[in-house]
Amino acid sequence: MPQLAFEIGFLNQIGKLPKPVLREVFDAWEKFGRLTTEQLFRDPGLNLEALKRALDPRIRTIRLGQMWRGVVLAPKTGDTFMLLRVMPHDKAIAWAIKQKASINAVTRAVEIRDAATLEELAPAYEQIAPAPEQRLFAKVSDTELEALGIDAETRRAVRILTNQEQLEVFAPFFPQDQREVLEYLAAGFSVEEVWQYVVTQNRQSTSEPAHDQDFETAIRNTHTRIALVSAPDELREILGKPFDAWRIFLHPSQHKIAYRPSYSGPAQVRGGPGTGKTVVALHRVKHLLEYLREGERILLTTYTKALVHALKTGLAALVPEEESRGLVDISTVDAFAGRVVAAAGGAARRPISGKDEGLLWVEAAKATGFPGTGQFLAQEYKHVILAQNLTSLEEYAAAERHGRGTKIAQSLKPQVWAAVREFHRRLDDGGRRTYLQTCDEAARLLAERGPAYRHIVVDEAQDLHPAQWRLLRAAVPARPDDLFIAGDPHQRIYDSRVSLKALGISVAGRSTKMRKNYRSTHEILRWSTSLLVGRPIAQLEDENRSETLLGYRSALHGDGPELHAAASDDTEMAALVARVRRWLDSGVLPGEIGVSSRFNATCDAAVAHLKAAGIPAVRLNADGSGEADAVQVGTMHSFKGLEFRCVAVVGAHESALPFQRAITPVEVDRLQHEADLMAERCLLFVACTRARDGLYVSWAGKPSTFLAEAGLL
Numbered sequence: 001m002p003q004l005a006f007e008i009g010f011l012n013q014i015g016k017l018p019k020p021v022l023r024e025v026f027d028a029w030e031k032f033g034r035l036t037t038e039q040l041f042r043d044p045g046l047n048l049e050a051l052k053r054a055l056d057p058r059i060r061t062i063r064l065g066q067m068w069r070g071v072v073l074a075p076k077t078g079d080t081f082m083l084l085r086v087m088p089h090d091k092a093i094a095w096a097i098k099q100k101a102s103i104n105a106v107t108r109a110v111e112i113r114d115a116a117t118l119e120e121l122a123p124a125y126e127q128i129a130p131a132p133e134q135r136l137f138a139k140v141s142d143t144e145l146e147a148l149g150i151d152a153e154t155r156r157a158v159r160i161l162t163n164q165e166q167l168e169v170f171a172p173f174f175p176q177d178q179r180e181v182l183e184y185l186a187a188g189f190s191v192e193e194v195w196q197y198v199v200t201q202n203r204q205s206t207s208e209p210a211h212d213q214d215f216e217t218a219i220r221n222t223h224t225r226i227a228l229v230s231a232p233d234e235l236r237e238i239l240g241k242p243f244d245a246w247r248i249f250l251h252p253s254q255h256k257i258a259y260r261p262s263y264s265g266p267a268q269v270r271g272g273p274g275t276g277k278t279v280v281a282l283h284r285v286k287h288l289l290e291y292l293r294e295g296e297r298i299l300l301t302t303y304t305k306a307l308v309h310a311l312k313t314g315l316a317a318l319v320p321e322e323e324s325r326g327l328v329d330i331s332t333v334d335a336f337a338g339r340v341v342a343a344a345g346g347a348a349r350r351p352i353s354g355k356d357e358g359l360l361w362v363e364a365a366k367a368t369g370f371p372g373t374g375q376f377l378a379q380e381y382k383h384v385i386l387a388q389n390l391t392s393l394e395e396y397a398a399a400e401r402h403g404r405g406t407k408i409a410q411s412l413k414p415q416v417w418a419a420v421r422e423f424h425r426r427l428d429d430g431g432r433r434t435y436l437q438t439c440d441e442a443a444r445l446l447a448e449r450g451p452a453y454r455h456i457v458v459d460e461a462q463d464l465h466p467a468q469w470r471l472l473r474a475a476v477p478a479r480p481d482d483l484f485i486a487g488d489p490h491q492r493i494y495d496s497r498v499s500l501k502a503l504g505i506s507v508a509g510r511s512t513k514m515r516k517n518y519r520s521t522h523e524i525l526r527w528s529t530s531l532l533v534g535r536p537i538a539q540l541e542d543e544n545r546s547e548t549l550l551g552y553r554s555a556l557h558g559d560g561p562e563l564h565a566a567a568s569d570d571t572e573m574a575a576l577v578a579r580v581r582r583w584l585d586s587g588v589l590p591g592e593i594g595v596s597s598r599f600n601a602t603c604d605a606a607v608a609h610l611k612a613a614g615i616p617a618v619r620l621n622a623d624g625s626g627e628a629d630a631v632q633v634g635t636m637h638s639f640k641g642l643e644f645r646c647v648a649v650v651g652a653h654e655s656a657l658p659f660q661r662a663i664t665p666v667e668v669d670r671l672q673h674e675a676d677l678m679a680e681r682c683l684l685f686v687a688c689t690r691a692r693d694g695l696y697v698s699w700a701g702k703p704s705t706f707l708a709e710a711g712l713l
């Protein structure tokens, strides 16, 4: 029976297509399932039309109402058709006649290339190309390229390219699997690495097509880009939830990590923003649920409440069975700690806010006559005393102060310790406790009473403090598949420096890096990445090693970020309103727009201005819930882990980023000063990388120095 499969190019369009056109797609899909191949070709409603000037006679169009057409691959043999794109009539024809379909000889998957555009581009670049040995792929032989699936037609274009920028021009037109190979090679990976990271991933479990026209087999081999839908409800769900493409296509490299039967100990998945770490973490939970024994439970945990909300929604979509999901607790690490302490009947103590904690340190310093600042004490407490779980002056006196930039005399340590005791006393008197103290106590309780979970899956792991890691370590027995950790040190925005290795959590041999971004367009990504390029970022597993964004890339293309320099706060807000209105006018829904700023006050102002202009807008609740069909406005911290179709980053002025009050003065601690600056830079990076299709960055007066330093102005 014939069938209409869906190619990722079409799936990525779904969110932007008018609803009536999607209904037409649904009807067409049904028709493919109902008629014979012969009837399909003769059906006047469908009009499976061959195109006169088509480069590839197999590429045809189908009617989707009066104005729209679907571009379809109609192979000569077999009865599986493939919908590639949906466009208005003229555009569809213009696009369709330029495309060619082929089967990759190595991955055995179907690929589509814009052969006409490649032909058009090549001569101009050939004319300006330097000597062959100076070109981009000069060091890779034809045999090697062929072994990686680069066919002769692509090689002709490849041999002209001189640099990365030129590859970017050609890339969208290359066949998909081949494009990925070329991008990896250009990023400096060896032929062997590309084979391992890319080719073997894309050719998993494939059957050999019988001949070079056997598209039937090749379509079924193309797990990463083609969805075969068997039930109407399944298709309704796909068409109704445009951003859930990941549920259909877990890339093989993601699948391999998420569904590996077992890891012999803690495992880690890392990668830049939007590489699918959260998606992989959710799939890992699904996998672990399959094998969970009676009485066992899973903890899925992260840093912020907003992300907990997103994880709950994501897991509900992936694991529809409520009973199964009931075996997973989803909460922040702090909330988990609170539950452990409460369950043990510990005295109820209110958590103290960061601001009040700072004040308490100032008071403790004053009361004990400590000669330094409250800020120094707070950081010494967090990064040395709590981080290493030091419980006596003797332990503190003997401890290493790794990562601290100020030396302190041995003779001063008793004074530090006296201030710490005073701080504790004041907390006790007020019936208060810091979040990290609660984690510390919970870890101790679990160490006495035994672990609470069989598996723990951690998302956004880069921001957890050693005390939180100790809690997680105590909450799960050291067995295979105990901890699954997803994180990205480039997005470290809270001041926690952790080396998993130093905490006894070794992921050696079980750490995988993902490099392909599925969220943002290449243009947004390249711009945002400039903020961090060349700046050393410590790895999560071992702080003495650096993480890089080498090979990090996106296959999506679109507009680059739009920058706006305003003269005043008011004109900046007026420009924001105008920008949001343009997004809305182009069909973006209010809930698909995020507005982010460094400060709460700027967020409030943005909400007020948007509302005054009649645009629904809400502050993003700490728990991530809230009105779904309004523009979501939140601080950069609260945007962590989330994503929006369009993002406006406002208030990116010199006085806001970096925010001087968040930066420890050099004289208090040099290393801390640098770490704080980096966290502010990462904050801007996090905010910008939440955007899928549209990014807008504005400031009033002078722009943030981060923008100029990164060459982005």
Ligand SMILES: Nc1ncnc2c1ncn2[C@@H]1O[C@H](COP(=O)(O)OP(=O)(O)OP(=O)(O)O)[C@@H](O)[C@H]1O
Pocket: 243, 244, 245, 246, 249, 250, 251, 254, 271, 272, 273, 274, 275, 276, 277, 278, 279, 280, 488, 491, 517, 518, 519, 640, 641, 642, 643, 689
């Ligand atoms: N294989 C895939 N195919 C298509 N889309 C994908 C795939 N994997 C992930 N995505 C989509 O990419 C986006 C980013 O995924 P996800 O949030 O898991 O990334 P992340 O690495 O956790 O990002 P961040 O670190 O920035 O929070 C999501 O919209 C997700 O649905």
